[in-house]
Amino acid sequence: MAEFLVWECQVCGWVYDEAKGAPDEGIAPGTRWQDIPDDWLCPECGVGKEDFAMVAKSIAAAPAASAPVSNEPQPTPAVAVSDQAPLVILGTGLAGYNLLKALRAAHYNGPIVMITADDGSAYSKPQLSTGFAKQKTAAELVQHSAEQMARDYQADIRIFTQVQALDPKRKVLQLSSGASLQYDKLVLATGAAPIRLKLEGDGVHSLHAINDLLDYARFRTQASQKKRILVLGAGLIGSEYANDLCQAGFQVELVDTLQGPLRSLLPAAASQCLGNAMQQAGIRCHFNTSVTAIEQTANGLRAQLVSGDSLSVDLVLSAIGVRPNIALAKAAGLSTEQGIVVDRYLQSSAADIYAIGDCAEVAGLVRVYVQPLLAQVKALASTLTGTPCPVSYGVMPVAVKTTLHPVVVNPPPANAAGDWHIEQDQADGVRALFKTADGQLLGYALTGNQTALANSFNSQCPALLPA
Template identity: 40%
Template sequence: MTADQTHADTLIIGSGMAGYTLARELRTLDPETRITVLSADDGAVYSKPMISNAFKQGKTPDTLVQKSAEQMAAELNIEVRPFNRVHTIDRVAKAVSVEGAEGQGLITYTHLVLAVGANPRPYTVDGSDEVALPAVNSLADYGRWRANLKDGARVLIVGAGLIGVEFANDLAVAGYSVTLVDPAPKPLSRLLPDELGQVMQDALTDQGITFYMGRTIARVAQGSHGNTATLDDGTSIAFDTALTAIGLVANTQLAQSAGLEVGRGIRVDALLRTSDPNVFALGDCAETDAGVLPFILPLMGAARALAKTLMGTPTPLSLPALAVTVKTPALPTVVCPPSPGVEGRWVLEGQGQNRRAVFIGQAGEQLGFALTGSETKARQSLSREMPDLLAA
């Protein structure tokens, strides 16, 4: 069966927050432009950041769903095609070949937007072909993972970055026994100075979480009373369920197969154009001049700017300093990290859990900050003092 060929003024591949936010911004600007969203899954709307604290919020996988694909299509007057797989992009013909429930076919486009997100960084160790070490990066992932999580389970989390510590705090509050393993010396090592990383570790330890920092897993094995992870120093950890949270890798395969320029992500200019002027990218898959920005605020700003560009008003992406809230109730934390590789030093103030750290560059300028406890109230005032992440 072959689906009829159709045309979209803007064809969006991806139904995550990036894709749907762009569709909403486009519809706000133009009630008539033809918009099609292709989704590899059911196209349901949910907030991915809520997954890492779903237990605390009392949310199940079903209740995390905010709207169905059908509801989004009706609300925005757009076409949404769930369970449609994109095979190829023909940039000369400006057409995409797809396969879905309606069969195979072509969709031509005026503008194509890649909002294909990112995948969890692969993680394997000796024995991981027999002991599952899953990652959670979608609602479907979370549903499968949670279905295998028994009450009172011992949970091993690999990775003490943003997602790892958020899941750890959420699971500990829900009564699970949580162990975190990471080769870095302190939690959140890419976001916080070591002193504040220690404050975070102490706060989570008070919640019953066990840390093995500066350690890696050598192997995992099944046992008669659960699974066992052996660390590089010989330490043995018993666990029932694992979760890997070691970062994301931008989905660039489709772009690369279409001959677009890729690096750590799909490379885009200030207008979010790829190396093809009719193809754009945004969200976790896009690599801007500031790098890949897997956070909500840059995504929202990118969608607003791109919508204007697609509607005929070229609008370069500009972003203020990015302050990220870490969802760890055990220690409220906000961080605005300096750009990767920038030279400088952290200057710390405060005591106990109420700490303020400002990153000072070589010329004495303020380039980032990290706040914990009551100091998080200074978020807005400090943000105004930071340089823009991207200037138009």
């Protein structure tokens, strides 16, 4: 009998051991990877089977006397020393590190330098909005240190380093240390930053935003002795954090200017169904309003609403959205709009400079989700290793981690002509389809027990960015 294998999600690090199965996911011990349905999704971050890699043979299936088996990826050895200017990746988030892995897997043996303003820990950003309910500290979310990544993938990773300026003509980066760095090719994976609210009051210093592991650690430390948390914004991230904090036992107040949670993505019926589930779980929802000021009080903070009402809380978490980090590219004269403008090969307006991830704008699209990022990484890794490959996006539904009432939505294209058709509207789930006048399916929104139908609709929807 063939030995069992271990498969690892390349996004969040969740591990599937064939010998152990995944009983919580309904997968019995001994189930082979190839026998898991093709539409199965990672339980931690929602990516598909294609984003898993086989990393080891199962320890559970090995003889008792066998040496321990490492679950670490085994990349192709790279050339450690070279006189050529390096390929430089600016950013060590999901985009940057996944590109590093993809390049080494594609036998790119040239020198790679990575630059990051933080400690370079490799972690899955999607897990930040589920960490409280799972009682995960920031340290426990770290999959690999920068040192491990540098060693395993033969990369020069420069932590706590910022780039002050980019000179595309000379192909030089000016670093915060005062040093300069010549590059052969440059990949901007600078991500996006939280939108900052301008509020009145002496309590605005208590306004937090979680965009990286350090933000999460800071907020978690503050929240350790608190009970009442106000979440500003009921979009994707705000709804996930409200869900997570509620399930972790906090008293959550949720405020949004729209009529309900995820209202910019969902039709009214689906949004209302999610909102009802949130309120039944204890989340206090305040829609069609906004916060104007945050004041300190003897017992915490008071958030003033435009309606004149006020909320007594201990901490405030702002989750109203993010904007691509384009300042460096813009100052260097690269073409920018919402994001750093790139073509289908991820090439910017400057020679040998590329952009991927949340900062990249491809064909007018800025998609701050995992699936487009992974598609970009695969395409760019191919291009940089000698086989030019334009990026394409298939049908890319968004799975929202509102475990109180799950949501999967494939939004129709912006300004698409059509209407939402509510096919089922029950407390345990809504099924809504967006169709044109002649019946073509352009998108869908599924909540609760209807989310299992997502795969059946994917084949009927058009690709987001066709090949």
